[in-house]
Amino acid sequence: MVNLGRYKPLLWIFAIPVLNIFYGLLNNGNRTVSSLLIPWDERIPFLPVFIIPYLAWYPFVMIMLVAIFIQHSTVYYRTLIALCLGLILSYITFFFFQTSIDRPEISGEGALLWLVKLVYTTDGAYNCFPSIHVLTSYLMLKGAAACTDLSIGARLAVRVIAWSVIISTVFVKQHVLLDIVGGIVVAELMFYAAGRWIKSRQKLRTVQSAAADYAEHS
Secondary structure, X not given: OOOXXXXXXXXXXXXXXXXXXXXXXXXXXXXXXXXXXXXXXXXXXXXXXXXXXXXXXXXXXXXXXXXXXXXXXXXXXXXXXXXXXXXXXXHHHHHXXXXXXXXXXXXXXXXXXXXXXXXXXXXXXXXXXXXHHHHHHHHHHHHHHHOOOOOHHHHHHXXXXXXXXXXXXXHOOOOOHHHHHHHHHHHHHHHHHHHHXXXXXXXXXXXXXHHHHHHHHO
């Protein structure tokens, strides 16, 4: 019989959509808006095919969190905590330093262009720095790397999908290069911070357990 209680920690994933409420609230130009466009961004072509990995992002992150939990619960907690902290830091940044991007006018027909139009219609051209697509996808790379039991094939698949999502952000003109840099930096910092916090908690529990054993046998 399947022990469903073992999977209760997966419920913490619902913290992500709860936090994402703030994304919608902040996705506007009601505050001072800046642009991080650099000359290199103007050389990047608009490639509608990259809307596929761009839209695959959310299912990819959710599936990866479940897979990481199955492989290594401690890595799961570290990755999820880092993700939530990264979202909070991103939303604070959006509030105090809102950035935007000029997106191209979409003309023509076809499924890919229709998907791009759908994204442009449902997602405002704000909340760009740091890129949450990049932040979360990069954390899946970090989490997968920390799961030593993952097969080589699984690691390769994670890398291909994660980096496809990351680069898709600039090819569909939802972000600029500095947004990618910001997302990676935030991911690295939050993953490190989450790891330090978990280690400190583990040390504290070890000390408390030792103290309890000593008191019991003294």
